[in-house]
Amino acid sequence: MAFLKVKHVLVLLLIIGYSCDKAPEKEKTPNEDLNAWFEEKYEESLQKSPLKLTSLGIKDKYDQIDDLSLDAQIEDANWMQESVDELKKNFEYQSLNKQDQMSYDIWLYQNELLQEGLEYQDVGYVFDQMTGIHTQLPSMLINFHKVDSLEDMQAYVSRIQGTARAINQLVDRAKSQASKNILPPRFALETVLNQSKAIVTGQPFQDTEVNSPLYDDMLRKTDSLLTQNKIDDQQAKELRTASREMLLKVFQPAYNNLIAWTENEIPNALETPTGVSRHPNGKAFYDYTLKTSTTTSLTADEIHNIGLEEVDRIQKEMLNIKNEVGFEGDLQEFFKFVNEDEQFYFPNTDEGRQAYLDEAKQYIDELTKKLPDYFGILPKASLQVKRVEAFREQDGAPQHYNAGTPDGSRPGTYYVHLSDMTSMPKTTMEGVAYHEGNPGHHMQISVAQELETVPNFRTQLGYNAYVEGWALYSEKLAKEMGGYKNPYYDFGRLVNEIWRAIRLVVDTGLHSKGWKEAEAIQYFKDNSSISENAIIAEVQRYMVMPGQATGYKIGMLKIQELRQRAETQLGDRFDIRKFHDIILGSGALPLELLERQVDSWIEVTKQES
Known part of the structure; x- marks a missing residue:
């Protein structure tokens, strides 16, 4: 959607309370007029973005490219505000069922942050190495x-x-x-x-x-x-x-x-x-990016401290694996060994690059067979693993996922930067494959696009903390599902996780605490086994995409917290398949709304029992 160029909106929402001793209320029927209204507005928004139409496999305005001027963005924001005014005028919130209320809340959520973001249109970089x-x-x-x-x-x-x-x-x-x-x-x-x-x-x-x-x-x-x-x-x-x-x-x-x-x-x-923060209005802009990236009200200091605690916790797990494989030496020496030993890398040749692609696909294919044991809702879309095009390939740059079309005519694509194989260790590739493929990005985004029980606009939302939090949660979930049979690859999973914890420290360090690039790189080196080229690419990514990297760990921690809550409160009644369906079955949500969704499911499950 054109008006979703600035995504996610922080709005204070009441968490609906439930009581176990109350009889469950009769669920209201869907409001057909409201959902028709959402479809109309979604179509209007799509027509503002020819590129979005193309990404969805729709050939409307197939000869056009989006208007990328500031005036066009302001026009989109005005359209969105007018739609919110119309929504409030025509539909009474309390008369809606829970799913319709969720759609209503999300529509308001988008608009509030979109309007707030207009103040920072001139602060975010227009051209950079990551998102240009x-x-x-x-x-x-x-x-x-x-x-x-x-x-x-x-x-x-x-x-x-x-x-x-x-x-x-x-x-x-x-x-x-x-x-x-x-x-x-x-x-x-x-x-x-x-x-x-x-x-x-x-x-x-x-x-x-x-x-x-x-x-x-x-x-x-x-x-x-x-x-x-x-x-x-x-x-x-x-x-x-x-x-x-x-x-x-x-x-x-x-x-x-x-x-x-x-x-x-x-x-x-x-x-x-x-x-x-060095720029005019830069500190306020960074606070705004944290809000959009985490969909929470966490401050930079709070996020920084969460990162420090997670780094410490994960390093203790790393020590356990170091001891399991019988490595004599401290954790830094183990980092050096995993970083430099040739057994952990493919050759820096075309054959080595193809071997990386083949092995990554093999991990995804094997885990995909086990999805029905952990999920009720399964993706229909296919997935391909592909090397990044030469003109945008960068040494050590992170892998990424591009969604397919909702109708399946174009598969989802897991893209890999393979120009420098010395930056692509075997130890981390398994976790990255799960993150980008199944049960990570490909599964979550495909399931969202294929949903038929929510308005279409919700099938295309991409809240950073939810989307990336799910993908990081999936890396850990894959261990439950039988992945990481090689202990060094399980260590690689922890490398991936501590990577995301370090992001909380480094991102806030750079943008809130005055760190320079060299300080951020050194913190990475001191606390992970990630290769130097990958570290440099990562830190330079954070420099131009403030806040974005914080969504991964904050989102993962929230999903883990909600799962723990459900397991504790439901005991034997907890069903992992149903829990995952609740997480994925409404499309991407801001974390506060996701929590509301899970709490509602927990209480309904209690009452049904």
Whole structure:
């Protein structure tokens, strides 16, 4: 949704109280008018974002790219506020059933933080090495713009023009930020520069035998139409010519504009910066990012202290595994051994890269067979494991997941950065596979997209603490399900978990306590076995994505807390399959609303017994 570019909203909600000695109230029937209203508004919001439509496999506005100007974001926020006013006017909250009340609350939740976020439109970085639209737009066209007809390919060509317009809009916004002395760190701009140059490297931008990524994709999709006899030779020729001209005359100038701006600003960017608190309004912005990322009211100090406690706890578990495998030496020496011994790495070759992909898929496939023992609701969508495209691949960068389409026409994709295999240890790969695949991101997001019992807008929500908290919880759950038979890989699971605990310490250290990059890197080195290249990539990620990394551990801890509560209160009546279905069966939720959902289920289960 266009209005969900700034996600999640913190709103104070009453937690509904239940009493075991009260007879259960008769459940109200769904409000059909309300759900029809949600469908209407969701469709309106989708029409504001051609890219969102494409990501869902819908070919409406297939020749367009989103308006990425500040004015468009303000217009979206105004639309959202008007919808909330309409919702409050037309529907009485107390007359709704619990599921409808949840939808109502989420709609308000989105809006409140969206309105609050308008104050910080000029603080968050426009271009950085992690989330910059300069790489996301070409990647979306290559991976999401499906071509089944002449019209689809013509729409692709038109989208090249829209991409150029969007890039120029963002350069204008970046220039405005720079005029207020708001620039990302130098390393971020240097990466943006290299990424942008890679996108316009090769044919038709240079006289070379190698095609640029976009041109290669356009030619391949045109040739596929010709091979399938969906176009003739003349139409194929016209499409190739139009693709080439659009890239040269419109796309390249936009990226040259970005490259020129980046080259101009690199000398002005700080080489050893602290976090965003150094910027005007930066401290308030960081507090806001913590709110959006954790969907809680936890302060930076509270999150920092939770991180310190978790690091200490997890290191004790690491010591147990060190002793189990008979390693003589302290934990730091064990870190060094796991970090450097060749047995824990694939060769830094194409064969080694393929072996990594194959083994990751094998772990996912084996655990997928066991899902029915732990879940009632199962995903229908398929999953593929894939290497990141060369133009956006980074040494040591974290793996990530891209959702498939709700109708299953495009599978979910677990992407892996494999340019430097020395940053990709075998010990952590099993846990990452579960995190990104099943029962992690792929399962949770696919189940959400396939839900038929909630309004469609709820099937596409992506609250950071819920989504990432679930994926991290899944890494631990996989151990219950029979994963990590190799103790070194179980150690890798703890490496992944302490990684997320360290994030709480480092993210708040950088953005709230004045840490510099070197201090954050040193804390990582002192408390984990993560490779240095991966640590550097991680810390640089936190520098440009303030708060985001805190959602993982905070979300996991909340899900674990809710599970412990349910097990304690229900005893023998606790059913792990039903608990997981309650967690996943309403789509992504802010943690406060998730807690309300689980508490309600606990009380209903008690009464039913």
